[in-house]
Each structure stands twice: as structure tokens, then as C-alpha cells.
Amino acid sequence: MAATLGLDSRYVIGAEHVIPAVLADADEMVEFARKFDPQAIHLSDAAAREAGFAGLVASGWYVCSLFMRQFVSSIINDSSALVSPGVESIRWLNPLIAGVELSGVAKVSKVLPSFSVPGGSIVTFDVELGSVSEPPVKIATLSMHCLFGRNRKD
Template sequence: MTVGQNFDFEGNYKITREEIIEFARKYDPQPFHVDESAAAKTMYGGLIASGWHTCAVAMRLLCDGFMNQSTGIGSPGVDEIRWIRPVRPGDELKASLEILEVTPSRSKPDRGSIKHKLVVTNQLDEVVMIVTGITMMRRRVPAD
């Protein structure tokens, strides 16, 4: 992998009203995620998905489009999550990944890490979320 390399994932994920409410009831029961009437009276003007729901969908897109075909071996975490625009029922999300840094491990030559930016967009190509994170990867070690 090289800095600046981009991966546009195939496929998308359609968010349903029912899924928004079900996820939020379990994990983020704020009125604008679980109650359409209450949500209509907020600054959002209607039901929106929890940002954590959007993160979960993004992880699915990342796994399907990149991680499950890569040498990824886990992640020490994310540096930043930005929810740019609300995700609403019927939105179709897709994702892309840009490699920001490639760092070989100093102690384990068969490993390294990549810092990446995951951008999630809706069906109108509007950015809804950006996640900057780190993934540990296996590396090809040159023969002596």
C-alpha cells in the first residue's frame, strides 16, 4: 500500500426506518432516533440514524470492501469521527478509503500500520461521515 492510494468500495447499504429505530432503542435512545413525532420537532425535522449506527454500517462496508481482502490484523483505534450530515431512512450509504500514512513496525518486521480516512457518502454523493483510523497490517518481508 502507498500513501494516497484510494479504494472505492463496491456496493452500498440502504438504511431503513425500522433499522434506525431498532438500533437506537438498543444503543442510543434519543428522541430523534426512536420517535418520529418527537424527531419532527427537532432541528433535524425528522427521524435520523444514530451516529453510532452509521459507524456500524461503515464498518460493514469497510469489511466487505477492504478488510476481508487485506492483511489487516486489527486496529488500535480511531483518531477522529466526524458526523457531517444526518443519515435518514431510505439513505443508501457507500464508502471509500484513502491511505494517509504507511508505517513499518520497528520491532516486528512482518507488521506495520496504515492510517486511513474512511469517507461515507449517501446516494446524492453527500459526505455523511468521515473516520480517520489506524489498522495494523501484515507486511511482505523482503528475503535476505
Template sequence: MEYLTLEDFKVGEKKEFGDYLITKEEIIEFARKYDPQPFHLDEEAAAKTHFGGLIASGWMTCSVMMRMFCDHFLNRSASAGSPGVDELRWKKPVFAGDRLRCVIEVVEVTPSRSRPYLGTVRSKVLVLNQKDEVVLSLYSIAMFLTRAGLEQMIENQK
């Protein structure tokens, strides 16, 4: 398998991927474990809120985004981790039955000054529902090996 390395990323490049169906059961299961607020757990209580119904935790939406990111992108790249994200925003509620997908746009590619085998890619990430509404946005900062760094890693594994 050929992996994307730092040199493969170009500023302005966009990728779209994913198709994830949000279910009521998954919303409740995630909320029970990680975000037990009434509008994530109880349909009756959620119906009385300004949301008008059960919604997914924003953290669940982030987790779904990360799964799509891995399945369709990161696991096909020379990803070397991430120092974090910037400007995370939950723009609209996510309801059971929503279908989510990702759009990423490369905004910056920076080779490391101190580690020539590595660099960072800053991307704007949008998660959209089936109505093309942005439900989540963030800026991802991801580290990627260069071609030489990937070759060296493969050589070291022999």
C-alpha cells in the same frame, strides 16, 4: 484467495465501495438497543427537532461503515486489528432511505520498527450518501501483516 498485505498499500491510493440502504426499522432497532434518544426512536418527536425527521444514530452510521469496510476490503486483506480511529465526525444526519458508500484514501504506510512482520496504514475514510454528501469522516489506523508475516502465519497454521 490472495490477501492485501502492508506492501500493497500506496499513499494516495483511493478505493470506493459499498451500497447500503438505511431503513426506518433498522434506525429504530439500533436506537432501542444502543442510542435511545427521541430523534432516533420516534418519528413524531423527531419531526419536531432541528433534524425534521427520524435520523440514524451516528454510532449506527459507524457500524454500517464498518460492515462495508469488512465486506469490501478488510476481509480480503491481511488485517491484524486496529489501535483506533482519529477525528471521527458526523457531518450530516442520515435518514431512512439514504444509500451509503465509503471512500478511503491511504495517507500513510508505516512498517513497524519492533515487529518486522507488521505495519500500520492510516487512511482517510469518508461515508457519503446518494447525494454525494459526506455524512461521516474519520481517520482509520489499521494494522496489516507484511507478505513475510502472512506467509509465516499460514505456515504456523499447518
């Protein structure tokens, strides 16, 4: 128990979690861009192609929202996770084009005790996101922290 700071074995250093594939839907991408990132390459396939891209480009923030949805529902939803106290880094490496599926891996890289939540832990996940295609294209990397309360089973 001490090695995991009260967490279950899914959140020990080195544990890897698959981010399930999700489709970058063109209509959803445009709707998101209209509200939050209204740049031409995110709003129009034609504008994206004129700019030299293979098609409509997802906002990097849309990519992050796809990741977060999959991360919460498949990795931390049934855990003692409370909040995310921050993101250390985000890098968008290649564009996510409409119609491409996004997937990835979240690897636990650090586990530290929480000073604000008694018995809690801060878990750092290093995430790689890429296309589900051959060959796969790396889309983004990020490093984020999650605050976990004491394991519910304790």
C-alpha cells in the same frame, strides 16, 4: 516491497477504495438505537421531524457500524489485516436519514512499520461518507488505523 512495507499494492499511500452503498434501514436504525443510543430522534420519525429533521435520524454510531461492515467486507477481509489500533477522529457532519443510501471513499494516507508485529504495518485510512443522492450530502469523516501483518503472499 520496501515502499509498501510488505503490503500488497491496495494499501499504498494514495490508494483509494470505494465503500459500497448500503441503505439506512429505518427498522434497523430503531433497533440499534434502542440498544445503544436511545435518543428520541433515533427512535421516532415524529420526534425527529418535531426537532426539525427530514425524518428518522440514524445514530452516528449506527453510521459507523454501517461503514465498518462495508469496509471489512469489501476492503480488508481478504487481506492480512489483524486489528484496528484506533480511530484518530470521527466527525458527523450531517444527519443520515432513514431510507438514504450511504457510500464513501477510504484513502490510504499513511503507512508506518508496526513495532508490535514483526513485519507488520500500520495503515491510516482517511474516510469520507456521504449520501448516494443528487446532490450528495457529506455525512461523516473519519481517520482510522489498521494493523496489517505481513502480506500473506510473502
